[in-house]
Structures are given as structure tokens and as C-alpha cells.
Amino acid sequence: MAEKAEDARRMIRMMVDRGQIETAAHCFVHWFQQRISLGLVDAFWTRFRVLASQKENCFPDAVAFLYESVEGYLQEGRQLDAQLDCQTNSAAVSSDVRGRQRPTAMMKKTIHALLLVDVPREWDEAIARYYAKAFQVFQQSNKTEDEDNTNNEEEAEEAKCRGCALDSERCSCQAIMESLHKTHYHLCEMGIFEAVCSQAILTITETLVKEHLEQECKGNFDLHRLEPLKQWMESSVFEWLKQIYEPLGVDGRTMQERVRLAENQLLAFFYKVFGQIRIGQMFHIIIDHPDSTPALEDLRQCLEHVNLRSMLIETTKTDMVNRLLHPGVETNDILTAYRSAIQALRILDPSGVIMEHVCQPIAAYVRTRGDTVKCILESFTKNDEFFQELLKEPKNEEEDWDHWEPDPVDVLDPQGNAESRKSSDLINSFINIYGNKEVFVETYEKLLSDRILDQLSFDTEHEIQSKEMLKRRFGEALLVKCDVMIHDVIQSKRLNNTVHEKMSQSKAELPFPTKVFILSDYFWPDLKEEKFEVPAELAQCQSKFMEFYRGIQQCRTLTWYSNLGVVEIELNIKDHIFEYKVSPLLAAIIMKFQDTERWSLQDLSKVLVLPMHSLKRKLSFWQSKGLLREVEKDVFVLCEDRPHKPSRGSLAYSEFDDAEDKEERKVEEFNMYWQYIKHMLTNLDSLPLTRITAILKMFTTNSDVTEDEIKKFLDGKVKDQQLVYIGGVYKLPPNVSTSTSTSTAASS
Numbered sequence: 001m002a003e004k005a006e007d008a009r010r011m012i013r014m015m016v017d018r019g020q021i022e023t024a025a026h027c028f029v030h031w032f033q034q035r036i037s038l039g040l041v042d043a044f045w046t047r048f049r050v051l052a053s054q055k056e057n058c059f060p061d062a063v064a065f066l067y068e069s070v071e072g073y074l075q076e077g078r079q080l081d082a083q084l085d086c087q088t089n090s091a092a093v094s095s096d097v098r099g100r101q102r103p104t105a106m107m108k109k110t111i112h113a114l115l116l117v118d119v120p121r122e123w124d125e126a127i128a129r130y131y132a133k134a135f136q137v138f139q140q141s142n143k144t145e146d147e148d149n150t151n152n153e154e155e156a157e158e159a160k161c162r163g164c165a166l167d168s169e170r171c172s173c174q175a176i177m178e179s180l181h182k183t184h185y186h187l188c189e190m191g192i193f194e195a196v197c198s199q200a201i202l203t204i205t206e207t208l209v210k211e212h213l214e215q216e217c218k219g220n221f222d223l224h225r226l227e228p229l230k231q232w233m234e235s236s237v238f239e240w241l242k243q244i245y246e247p248l249g250v251d252g253r254t255m256q257e258r259v260r261l262a263e264n265q266l267l268a269f270f271y272k273v274f275g276q277i278r279i280g281q282m283f284h285i286i287i288d289h290p291d292s293t294p295a296l297e298d299l300r301q302c303l304e305h306v307n308l309r310s311m312l313i314e315t316t317k318t319d320m321v322n323r324l325l326h327p328g329v330e331t332n333d334i335l336t337a338y339r340s341a342i343q344a345l346r347i348l349d350p351s352g353v354i355m356e357h358v359c360q361p362i363a364a365y366v367r368t369r370g371d372t373v374k375c376i377l378e379s380f381t382k383n384d385e386f387f388q389e390l391l392k393e394p395k396n397e398e399e400d401w402d403h404w405e406p407d408p409v410d411v412l413d414p415q416g417n418a419e420s421r422k423s424s425d426l427i428n429s430f431i432n433i434y435g436n437k438e439v440f441v442e443t444y445e446k447l448l449s450d451r452i453l454d455q456l457s458f459d460t461e462h463e464i465q466s467k468e469m470l471k472r473r474f475g476e477a478l479l480v481k482c483d484v485m486i487h488d489v490i491q492s493k494r495l496n497n498t499v500h501e502k503m504s505q506s507k508a509e510l511p512f513p514t515k516v517f518i519l520s521d522y523f524w525p526d527l528k529e530e531k532f533e534v535p536a537e538l539a540q541c542q543s544k545f546m547e548f549y550r551g552i553q554q555c556r557t558l559t560w561y562s563n564l565g566v567v568e569i570e571l572n573i574k575d576h577i578f579e580y581k582v583s584p585l586l587a588a589i590i591m592k593f594q595d596t597e598r599w600s601l602q603d604l605s606k607v608l609v610l611p612m613h614s615l616k617r618k619l620s621f622w623q624s625k626g627l628l629r630e631v632e633k634d635v636f637v638l639c640e641d642r643p644h645k646p647s648r649g650s651l652a653y654s655e656f657d658d659a660e661d662k663e664e665r666k667v668e669e670f671n672m673y674w675q676y677i678k679h680m681l682t683n684l685d686s687l688p689l690t691r692i693t694a695i696l697k698m699f700t701t702n703s704d705v706t707e708d709e710i711k712k713f714l715d716g717k718v719k720d721q722q723l724v725y726i727g728g729v730y731k732l733p734p735n736v737s738t739s740t741s742t743s744t745a746a747s748s
Helices: 001-015 021-054 061-091 105-113 121-141 146-158 173-190 191-218 226-245 255-280 283-286 294-305 311-322 329-348 353-366 371-381 384-391 418-423 427-432 439-457 461-474 478-506 535-550 584-593 602-607 613-625 657-683 690-699 707-719
Strands: 567-573 575-582 598-600 628-632 634-639 687-689 724-726 729-731
Touching: 001 061, 021 061, 021 105, 021 121, 061 105, 061 121, 061 173, 061 690, 105 634, 121 173, 121 191, 121 535, 121 613, 173 584, 173 690, 191 226, 226 294, 255 311, 283 311, 283 329, 283 613, 294 329, 311 329, 311 353, 311 628, 329 353, 329 371, 329 427, 353 724, 371 427, 371 439, 371 461, 384 461, 384 707, 418 427, 427 461, 439 461, 439 478, 461 478, 478 535, 535 584, 567 584, 567 657, 584 602, 584 613, 598 602, 602 613, 602 634, 613 628, 657 707, 687 690, 690 707
Parallel strands: none
Antiparallel strands: 567 575, 598 634, 628 634, 687 729, 724 729
């Protein structure tokens, strides 16, 4: 074999000596191709497999072996190139001869074509390991001085280099970087750098960039991460590319061109991965708003470089639906998330198009809940952020030309109404859930009534301010009843002062101090009276107040709602004093035990003219305070021995007001209805809400039950896994039959 090679070289030299340089070059290239195809390729891959089995980073050794095998041929080829150049410059030759490729270029093509035609899988893995290790070493060597000091302290403890992962005494970082440059030189000399390494370097670098971004962006929403990470890209990744391409200047491309192309590709990849990571975290970013504002601003800047709006919409919408829109989440929590979504998505897209897409299913879902309007209005009047929004005038986007931005062209507007969307602020976004102001006004009337009757205070400053702010959104005409209710409270304060002045002038006395709220019955919603026998002291106060009131307001009378109100009562039991704020009915019950310490439920029910089931619930309150004890079934006595002394102060009246009584009765009634519902679903398999409501109203005597109340009850059963809600119908789960015992529904 060696003799044949020597003969070939002798023949080529003879051709050159005779001036047949072009023929000699052609023969040399043909002979080189034979040498490559007949033995060199197989020898290289055999050598590579041996190296791969012996050491992990075998790539530089394999490249060095290949370069040593072809180095001599390449030198001879370069000599022929020089001789051809001299001949071309000194003699008149045809243009086709001038344009022919030189022997070295043809040899490099041969190496590329024959060597890389069938690459084993281990080759790509070896390249990936080699460049991953080299990048790690480069990062360690490129640390700042402060980072170096920190790492040196840590390495002193660990006694290992963070670059090459060897003991500090045997650190090979410098050797790895020298090997990197040498390997690149060999590959360029053979003309296969682009084919072997270019795409591999980018792919490996992208993988390392993605891992770094995932680590740095994990759960960090309150700090800006985009700019620090871009600085890391410039100081680490782009410098790494310069280290790779700086020694190279072949194949017609300058180092600056190579680096610029690679930087642009990696920067686009950086924005894409960063945006995808933040989009995957959007649910948590929305919930954490406004603390997560830096993360939103980073994502907005990222969206200016990559088109990820469709992904943002679909991912965020899916997460919001899956995590929020089900019976297990309270309406207030859903509305809080809805508010955060509006504010957060406005930061990403001031035009509001993305916000419309994401919030559409949330608005559609909360419309189906019966307590949505009440929760929204409570937020309007109690939540500081909403209250500040009410104080603001609605913005007109058309007038704010300095901050105008066009709608994104890659996302369609779901509503097709850009003007209303852009002018919609936080308050309008909540009102637009229903698109009907009357729904909000009716609920606000009930809410205002409940709040005044619960507090029973003449201080209406906050309520007046809330009402005036709501007038800006709903108009004067819709809030007339609210004006009357607040006017009643103000008038009640004036009339109370006048009545008490008249009493003082006539030296009339009341059994105890009394304040009366005088309400215009027509304008107050749901003033339902629960009749009972009022204690003589309270009846005397009512009679005396009525007498003086008629003297002030001629031709007017009062209808007393004795169940509405608060009584401040002081109990003196064996030198122990207990003070409570309770409803008049609770006060009437405990006052009956002043003269008679033992009462049966039936007798007390007759005296108070109150149904026994309602009376027993009221008695349980005094039992819980240790003042009454049930000595035998439905027989109660006053505890004088060692009553539990409660903390001084007021007890929440709302626990025993009419709304609470009504809710308790509803629970008992629905527990009875549960048997009807189970039998219906057993016989009919599945029913929608409207059909269940119609059947219940048909077969029960209570016509006051509403569809919203039935839905709330059924949703409670779904939450307790006693019902299944699929496709708009309710069904019994497979393991439930009509013989199972009933369970109480959760009341809100």
C-alpha cells in the first residue's frame, strides 16, 4: 500500500515537472478520493468507537486523529494550489480553467461527503457532551471578580472546580479551552467545521440557555428578570460564541458575520423561551398582581419581539377555566381573580383585546351564579381599590393620544367593539358582565337595606359617599330608592331627637333609652315581619314613642317591625353581670326567665306566640352562652350555679337576624327536598336545573323557593360528591341510591 502511494506521488511530481499542473491536480484529487473511500473513513469511525468506549470526552481526540490522517494530503494539495495560481497568473488560460476549484477545496468536499454520509448516534452525543463541558468551563472562567471570590470560598469547602468538576489541584479548565481552539482549527483546516459543529453549537447553546432561564424564572414575579438575563446572554453566551468563531475566518465569512448570525438566532430563541415560561406561569402571575407587575412588564417587552399572543390567550384562558370556574371556588375569589386578570392583561395589551379573550369565559360563568351582583357591589363599597376607582371619572381613550396604541393585528377582537373596550375601566368591566345596570341597582338596594338594618347606626357618611360614587356610573334616576333609604336614616335621627326633647319637656319617662328607625315602607326591600309577643317594657316604649310621634307628624302612624332591631341587655345572675347586643326576640326569650326559671318549649311558644321550631333555634343561642340548660326533652331552666361568663362587648346581631332565620329555614326545607330530588334523578336519570325547579314547585307548598337557591343547594351536593353535574344536567353518581341518608347542604 505504501509502495502504491509512493508511486502515485512520483507520477504526480513528474506531471508537475513537465508543466502539466492541472492534470497533476486532477489525478491527485482522484487518488485522494480513493484513499478516503477505501480505508480512511472506516479507520476513522473504528478509531472513534474505540475512543468513545475509553473516555467520555472523545470528540477532540477523534478530530485530532482524523486531522493527522489527512494533514499530509492537505499540505500537498495546498502546494498544487500555489502552483496552479502561479500558472494561472503567468499564462493565458481560458476563463473556465480560471473558475475551476482548487485541489484543496475539492479535497475538503470529499472529506465532508464521504465522512459524514452515515454518522453514528454516538457522534452527536459526543459533540453535545464536549460543548456542554466547554461552555461550563467558559462560564466559570468568565465570572466577575465578586463571583470569583464567592465561588473560591465555596470551592475551598468543596475542594472541586466548578468548571471541569475535578479536584482543584487537578483542574483542567485551561486545557479544555486550549483543546477547544485546537479542535476548531483542525475542523476548519479540513473544511467540515460548519457541517460538524455549527448547528450542534447552536442547539447545545439553546439547551443550556433554556435550562438557565427555567432556573432563573422559577417563581420570581416581583423582580424584573428580562434585563438581567439579557446581560447574562451578552456576557456569557455571546462571548462564548466569539470564543468559538474568533479564530475562524474561512469559507467566505468573516468572524463578525458568523457571530452576528448566531447572536440573532439565539436572541430570538431567548425571547421565545422566556415568553413561553412566563406564559406558563400566567395564572400565578395574575393571582399575585400587583406584586407581579415586573413579570408582566418583562413579558410585554418580550411580546414585542416574538409572536406569542395566541399562545398567551389559549394557555391563560385554559388555566383560568380549569382552576377557577367550578363550584368549589367562592364567588368572591373568582371575582378577585377576574379583577386581577383585567388589570394584569391591560399591562400586557393596553388595547384590551387579549383581556377580552381571556376574561370572556369568566364573565360568562359568574353570570350563572346568584350571588355575583351582591359580591360585586360589596366590593364596590368596601374594597379600597374599587372605591378609589369609583372616585375617578371614566377615561376616554380617544383623548389620550400620547399613549394611543393600535390593536394587535395577530389577534381578532372577540367583541368587535374597540371604542367601548378601550374606554372600559375596572368598574365598567364588572358592570359589563351583565350589561344591565338595573340588575346592579336592584341588588344594591337590597345590600344597602341589609347594611343599614344590620348596623342600625345614624352614621351614613360612608353610605352617602358610596351612593354618590355609584350615581356617576348608574345615573341619578336608578338610585332614587337608595336616596330615600338614606334620607329615612337622617330623618330618623332628627325625629328621635325631637321626640326625646318633647318627652323631656313633658317629663315623660321610658323604661329604658330607645332609638327608633322610621322607614318608608314602599322604598325598602324585603321588610318582612316575624310576629311575637313583645315584652311589656318594650311595648311600653313603642306606645310612648308612637304617642309623641303622632304629635309631631300629624295623620301618620307607625307599623312596628319588632323583629328588626338591636337590644342592649344586661343580665345580673348571682352577682355576675353579662352584657349582650341581641335581637328583640332573643331579649324577649331571656326576659321570660326573670319570673319563671323553668319553661317547657310548648308553654314558652304559647306565651311568645312563636312557632316551636323557630323558638328552639333561638333558645340554642342562650344555651351556647351557658345561661340556659335543657334539663329534659324540651324543658329549659336558667343556669344560676356557674354560668359561663362571656367576654364583655357586643355579639354579632347578624347571626340571629331575619336573614339568618330565613337561611336556617331554607336549609331545613332543602333537606326535605333532597329526598324528592334523589327519587326524581333515580327515575329520570338526569335533569336540568329548570326542570328540577319546576317539579319542586309543583309538589311542594313553598312557592318562595327560587331557581338560584335550588342551584346553590345542588352545587353544594356536587361539592359533597352526592351529585354529578355534566353537560348542563344533574345526575346521581353510580354509588348513590335512594336509600342513602340525607346530608345537610352547605349554606353561604
